[in-house]
Amino acid sequence: MRRASLPVSLIAAILLAPCVLAQRSSKPAPDGKAVIWIDPGNIQSRNLYWGAGGEEHRPKMPIVFAREDMGGTSPKFEVDDADDKKWSAKLGMEARPETAAARLMWAVGYVANENYFFSDLQVKNMPLALKRRRARGLLGHGEDVRNVRLQRHPSHYKRVGNWNWRHNPFIGTREFNGLRVMMGLIGNWDLKDDNNAILENEKEASPELYQVTDVGTSMGTPGKSYSDKVSKGNLHAYTRTRLIAHVHKDYIDLNFPKRPPLTELLEFEWGFFCHQMRNRWIGKRIPRADAKWIGSLLAELKPEQISDAFRAAGYSDKEVEAYTQAVISRIQELNSL
Numbered sequence: 001m002r003r004a005s006l007p008v009s010l011i012a013a014i015l016l017a018p019c020v021l022a023q024r025s026s027k028p029a030p031d032g033k034a035v036i037w038i039d040p041g042n043i044q045s046r047n048l049y050w051g052a053g054g055e056e057h058r059p060k061m062p063i064v065f066a067r068e069d070m071g072g073t074s075p076k077f078e079v080d081d082a083d084d085k086k087w088s089a090k091l092g093m094e095a096r097p098e099t100a101a102a103r104l105m106w107a108v109g110y111v112a113n114e115n116y117f118f119s120d121l122q123v124k125n126m127p128l129a130l131k132r133r134r135a136r137g138l139l140g141h142g143e144d145v146r147n148v149r150l151q152r153h154p155s156h157y158k159r160v161g162n163w164n165w166r167h168n169p170f171i172g173t174r175e176f177n178g179l180r181v182m183m184g185l186i187g188n189w190d191l192k193d194d195n196n197a198i199l200e201n202e203k204e205a206s207p208e209l210y211q212v213t214d215v216g217t218s219m220g221t222p223g224k225s226y227s228d229k230v231s232k233g234n235l236h237a238y239t240r241t242r243l244i245a246h247v248h249k250d251y252i253d254l255n256f257p258k259r260p261p262l263t264e265l266l267e268f269e270w271g272f273f274c275h276q277m278r279n280r281w282i283g284k285r286i287p288r289a290d291a292k293w294i295g296s297l298l299a300e301l302k303p304e305q306i307s308d309a310f311r312a313a314g315y316s317d318k319e320v321e322a323y324t325q326a327v328i329s330r331i332q333e334l335n336s337l
Helices: 008-020 095-107 174-186 235-240 270-283 288-298 303-311 317-335
Strands: 063-069 076-080 086-090 114-124 144-152 157-162 196-201 208-212 244-247 251-254
Touching (some): 095 114, 095 144, 095 174, 095 303, 174 251, 235 317, 251 288, 288 317
Parallel strands (some): 063 114
Antiparallel strands (some): 063 076, 086 144, 114 144, 196 208, 244 251
């Protein structure tokens, strides 16, 4: 007797069972020893071309290769500048979108790294090849490195740990809910806890800073797609995607983050798939008042400022204009609530 095969939907439901557990979150109150948002003051005075570090903190030439960084998915290495400051260099598809996304986050008060994009950067002592396969074809010739983002934490701060999306001191606050909206606005779908940093000031006593430190999977699809080329920095996908999926009386649901493709299950990427499924709550049931609050801050940005964020990331004039209009459209969605 021929055995009936299970439909794909049933197989997926069985495999996803562990992914839908543990949906509750604790809500500890902020104790003043940590901050996730800092009042940006006059938003229209913020220079989004130079970003959080400003022109004065940009890397000082010459840049010298230090070591390769084998963490994460993008090719990375560490460098030292002429002032002996250490920078993390990132190559590949995340370099441009991360540069722009970090500036938009910083513009409205969220902690952002100092980062700068170079379409062509000379790096002394640069090896002929990196160990990471993904670095092939990205290095240029000799000491010339193409399309590289240099990044460091805010001055005088060091990373002392990671924070968790579900369990942190800010759950339920306006500032945390605004951060959830910002993840949707920039389309940063790789919401792993190890992409979240807790920063401590090395020079003086001050509150710890809670930061989303890696926003490289931005400006593309609202969730992991079949390939990184489609998922990250995809102008066509970003401009065609609305931010808000549903508007209810007291809350909204974002069109973000989307479910990863089922091929992740079929290829036995269960850990990644389940993690992404569990984090879909980040874009759901966001209090309407909090969404309007972050929308009101974003609305203070001038179109030229938004354009500067993308211009700083090395996009062409045509791309800058298209991304600027897409961001403005998302801001208008928030301000229509």
